[in-house]
Amino acid sequence: MPSMSYINAVTLSSLLRNRIFLSSINQIKQTHLQILIHGFLPNVTLQTDLLLAYSKCRYLEDAQRVFDKMTDRNMHSWNILISSYVQNSLYRESLRIFHQFLKLGFRPDHFTFPSVYKACTGIGELSCFGCSLHSLVIKLGFNSHVIVGSSILDFYAKGGILVDAGKMFAEMTLRDTVVWNAMISGFTRAGLSIEALACLRDMQREGMKMDSRTIPSILSACGREGDLMRGKEVHGQVVKSIEFKKDVAIGNSLIDMYAKCGCLDISQKVFDNMSHFNLVTWTTLISCHGVHGKGEQSLLLFEKMRGYGFLPNSITFTAVLASCSHSGLINQGKEIFDFMSTEYGIEPCLQHYACMVDLLGRSGCLEEALELIKKIPQVAPPSVWGALLGACRIHKNIVIGEIAASQLFELEPGNSSNYIALCSIYESVGREDGISRIRLTMRELGLVKTPGCSSIIIKGRVRSFYQGDMSHRRTKIVCETLDRIIRRMMLPGVVG
Structure with a gap:
């Protein structure tokens, strides 16, 4: 601390900014005390510096007290407090401050919107608010700002609103790696793995390189699609990079990808070669x-x-x-x-009970599985009753099967697979009356059996065939066509 005779507001402001860099809470509090002793408050610059210092050290109660005592709050002070709550995952508090901000007639800027959208994403149930906020972004002319645009895109992608995410993505003139990652992870999270892989190809075509955030999403997509070739290509890029090789999240994703592609031995090798886990x-x-x-x-x-x-x-x-x-x-x-x-x-929790019901059911301990369900402290979800019904189908147990099915009919009245499973149990023991009753119920409810579906990958593209709608002749034609395509792809010099 400098000599008392040389202390002024500028000196203390400079000290605070140094303390922010050092993240020294004791020194920040000493500086705060000097500000109070010398009567430099109210001073918007010093108060803003104090607010930022406490926020950086995660002392949010002190930051809030400083903010509450500010008689002249500028945009910077509002943005600091909103952002600090978001960075500490206190999303609702952040939105509360933002609501006060709007009520006082302030206009958000390009620093405000990213924090607010992160709060909306964190809560996960504010899709309407986020969409209406987008209208304000457009009105204020920040739609083309890359950081604001990235935040909106990330909000839509993580919320599963992929149509709006796609529109936002198409409208953006500047796309950095963050933007591409948001789109790829959005597709992956929604189970649209083909779209995620296509997005990666477009990203690389534009000269952008994968980073540590891109790779786990892509590996997840490869695993879900069983695209071992693309997964190995990504693994090759990981091996070439010292930074990627040390990344635990990437290592975890590689283990998962190889296992989903049927290569458990390679998953084990990846684990054995990881230096950190x-x-x-x-x-x-x-x-x-x-x-x-x-x-x-x-x-x-x-x-x-x-x-x-x-x-x-x-x-x-x-x-x-x-x-x-x-x-x-x-x-x-x-x-x-x-x-x-x-x-x-x-x-x-429910997942543990579901696993145990499945385990007991597979082993034929159906009565024990039913008793365990009754011990669940909350209403058992469809996954638990579905596991029991599936076990009853295997072991041809009508009594418990009817109990499980009746629960599922209430929880999932529109799910035809539950009716079909019970019908299958009746069929296995020759109960024609039960079969007729279930089929009549399905007709009254307008339920139909979903046709089975299988898929194959040809050069990275998926072709699906609905087995329930195909005659033997059509199946034969399709198979012959696929044989010709595969033979052609295997000829020397032919590119698919």
Whole structure:
């Protein structure tokens, strides 16, 4: 602290800005005290510097007190407070401040909108407000501003409003990597993997390079589509980059992608070559082994993870229980279900109950599965009753099957698959009266069986065929056509 005789408002302002860089809360509070002692308040510059300093150190209560005492608030001070709440995931508080801001007649600028849209995205239930806010952006002339536009695009993409996201994307004249990533992740999150991969091709065609945010989304899309070739291409780019090789999120995505493409051995190799891993890494690998029916290996990985000092969370237990279910490890599943609460204090959630019902049901313990559902502290969702109904279908249990089906008819009155599953149980035991009754109910409700669908990938493009609508002759024609295409693609010098 400088000599008392040389202290003035400019000196203290300079000190505060240095403290912001150092993030030293004690020194910030000392400077704040000097400001009060020397009577430099109210001073909008000093108060704004204090507000920013406290916000940067995440002392939001102090920041709010400084803001509340400001008699002359400028745009910068409002933006600092709105942004600081967003950065600390206090989205509703941020929007509360923004509401006060609008009521006082202030006009948002290009610094305000990105923070507000992040708050809307964080809450996830303000699509109407975000859309109406877009009208204000256009009215004030900020629609073409790249940062504002990126925030709006990200809001639409993460909210699943992909039509509006696409329009916003098409209207943007400047597209940086952030913009492309928002669009790619939006497609991936919505399950539109083909569109995500096409977006990547367009991005690369415009000379943009993938970064650490692009790669996990693309690998997720590759895994969902089973596009092993594109996944390996992305992996090749990861191997060439020291930065990407050390990225744990990318490593986790590679493990997941290879497993979904049927290459569990490569998933294991990726894990073995990772220099850093976290709980998500272990959980992903456990889940991958479980999906491939290697429940014993999943349990060994779970024990190994605990040996390394990682504490499992709710998602980890879901992966372990699902692995037990896929492999029929009923005793191990029961043991894990019990000690997740006794040893780790994690109360079972709906996903855990669904896994246990599936495990018990697959093993034929249908009465025990039904009793477990009755113990769920809230209303059991369709996924839980659906698991029980599926098990009854396997074991031809009409009594419990009717109980599960009746619950599903109430929860999902328009889902034809539940009626078909019960009809299948009746058919397996020769109950013609039950079959007739279900078919009549389906006709009265206007429900029809959804035709089965299969797909293949040809040079990155998906072709789907609805088996229920195709005659034998048409199936034969399609197969012959595909054979000709594949043979042509395999000829030397031919590019598909």
